[in-house]
Amino acid sequence: MEFVRGSHNLRPRHRPCVATIGNFDGVHRGHQAVLSALGEAAARHRLPATVITFEPHPREFFAPERAPGRLTRLRDKLRLLARAGAERVLCLRFDQRLAAQPAEAFIRELLVEALGVRYLMVGDDFRFGRGRQGDFNLLAQAAGELGYELERMPTVRDEGGRVSSTRVREALAAGDLGTAASLLGRRYQVSGRVARGEALGRELGWPTANLRFGGRPPPMRGIYTVAVHGLGAPRPGVASLGVRPTVNGRETLLETHLFDFSGDLYGRHLVVEFLAHQREELRFDDLEALRTQIARDAEQARDWFRCHGLPEDNDRRMTP
Template sequence: MRIIQTYQNVAPADRGASVAIGNFDGVHLGHRSVIRLAEQADATAPTGVLTFEPHPREFFAPDSPPFRLMSRDARRHRLEKIGVDILYELAFDAEMVALTPEEFARDVISDGLGLAHVVVGADFRFGKERSGGAEELQAFGEQFGFGVTIAPLLEENDTTISSTAIRTALSEARPGDAAAMLGHWHRIEGKVIDGEKRGRELGYPTANMSIDGLHPPAFGVYAVLVDVLDGQHKGSYHGAASLGVRPMFGENRANLETFIFDFKGDLYGSTLSVGLVEFLRPEIKFEGLESLIAQMDADCEKARKVLESL
């Protein structure tokens, strides 16, 4: 997948694509249906995605609580995995915000990127003060020479599939419901960082990952699928993970600690993708280490059974 981060001086090989436009946070089934429509709209053109970094919500409300389902790198990996040829990842900055709907259609889509066709959701808004809508984009497409398809909103069990609905499911400890809307397990991706190494002392060495900037799922213990994306231990594994602030040890910054079953090796600096499969129990403050270890034994036994049944 080629990644283009400007709409100016775009190479001829990166023009003429059929593109889905949106934020694509989570790359859920609704997003994938829009991407499929872009692929079908022009089978001879490269399939692309046009998105923005940072997320517009981060730009307008930088101090709001973290809400993203995935980081920029995780989104890139997921889009590449589903077969996107070109990712137009444009800067969402003061210059972009100031463009009127007409300027965005002309300067970015038509003259800048030279897109052949674009697909947007029915609720798509664009341009200064979000003043442009999907039907207005169709009119600009006729004016500036690119095709426009408006994709209907996708529903699952009478619920509109959206990043908001997925966040709610994760907050309510329903990773299975989130996965049904995503089309894949919700994954937390990032580098393994140094921890306090308490798990090693307890017989449960863990790979620690930050969740800074991400929407926090319900705190507690999960059965997880683990992909090590690089390094000598690259591969797929089963495990159990604790997501939270570790109240027994007086911590207050949430992270993800993953114990990989039957694994020996050093993962510091490696990139992991941890899929939340089933919520096993909420976060608990234990009275002592013996009760903590006994619970960890039980958690891992339950997680093994859950994952063996997949």
Template sequence: MTHAAASSHPFRILREAGPLPVELARPVIAIGNFDGVHRGHRAVIGTAIDQARSLGRPALALTFEPHPRAFFRPEEPMFRLTPDPMKLRRLAETGLDGAVVLPFDAALAGLEAEAFVADLLVGRLGVSMVVAGYDFHFGKGRGGSPIYLREAGKRHGFPVEIVPPLLDEGAQISSSVIRAALAQGRVEQATHMLGAPWAVEAEVIHGDKRGRELGYPTANMRLDPAVTLAHGIYAVTVDIDGIAHKGVASFGRRPTFDDGAPRLESFIFDFTGDLYGRVLTVAFHAYLRPELKFDSIDALIAQMDIDSARARAALA
């Protein structure tokens, strides 16, 4: 799918209630949760951008925070592929003019489907067109379906385009399928569906300095407990000041030592420098092996040598 050139305006993030600024008036809206901003989401967004350019209108994403599932089932940790800041950066990269981020709260959850269309899409956003995915539901009790949205658009005078599912080797691309792939260590499949390697962003914290003693100093990060990435060893790249450095990373409980809380430990090839307190982005390119318990430190170091060589080969 090809899209017209991106907007020359800076990407605007709108979280406040009230009318849109004049330069974003009468937008074409791409609507969805967009967790992961995967290739299926990009098909919806790309359609909205193409329609907006042809109409001479701005193109905006309409999305929600927190994720509705986290609102309805707060006791169940929600594995977010792209937490809010990362999601907005990914949306900005698509060529959209901006994003409207609605707080998903009791008021929004209780809004009937007709009020969602009349009050929000028409009244507040003044849409000129809406683009949504085949599975988008909205309104109280998910009462609004894609078919309902199309009919409501006819009543209110705006066209609606529903984008069919995007298939990856016969399977539908969806955030839940990508989460399941990551939980089984199938990072190449996740990359294919996302259109880019899945990545995490976190602050480098002080560890137990054990890696340094082993000849493998690592940047240690705690990830959100909801992340269900398979424990194991991965070929990664680590973004430091806009430069992607190759490396090998372990995600898991360190069974040879303490079996503690899951932690991401990245050894960055050919890099020296103090990273404590820095927020880094680690992208996962290949799953090398599951996490293992070793009988001796020498056996662990020998395996780390092998893992490093395999990661270098995977990233070559």
């Protein structure tokens, strides 16, 4: 899959194409249905399937304090989009210039002139352009004049309603990993490069591999049974995702203790697969109480693996 960062990097070879537009956070089953339909259109038109997305998320630009947690970082989103069939991703920087662009200019300058879109798929609720004035109806009015085919995104539903990123976030926040996995079509995973921390886990006798979140952290907190990928065969472990209230932490970290493992993990890119939610993040009176609880958490995770075993190391995970 080809990644193009910014419309200024588009070249004549990037046109014409078929395209869809969205944030695609999580690349859940609804997004996968969109990309499947886009792939069928690409085959009919014999053109590449192009995904247009934004960085940062528009809600992070307009109201960062109210923006939701991210399900996927850009790197993971790209990997999942490629796996779902995208042949090219154009990532537009969402800034004041893009927010102020008139909707008509977005259609003519980007979709028609820069990309040569012959087929476009968007949702009924898609809004774009200055003051969010652009919508599906405006795209439909322009389609005949500018020569592209327009289609609505398919809607995927289950017994809980429409499959959406919002529902995935709500399930994760509630510790309902089963519902989240059903909506995503896979277990929820976080990937990143192991960073140096304060070595508190090592001092307590439970060394951890720490992953940081440069932007919005995932919409979940607590202690989890996890499998770690990126070290050969999957490794069992227990993880804490949160701010470490016992030591007055502020930064959200994913701290993972791997069972029966020794070695230097700093700088390694790992994928942490969430298998079971154990409990909420708690504040303890002292480090000794924290140490005791970590031992209980680890034993609970080991019990889970004794019952269920390790997940297969298959292509559905986000391989580093």
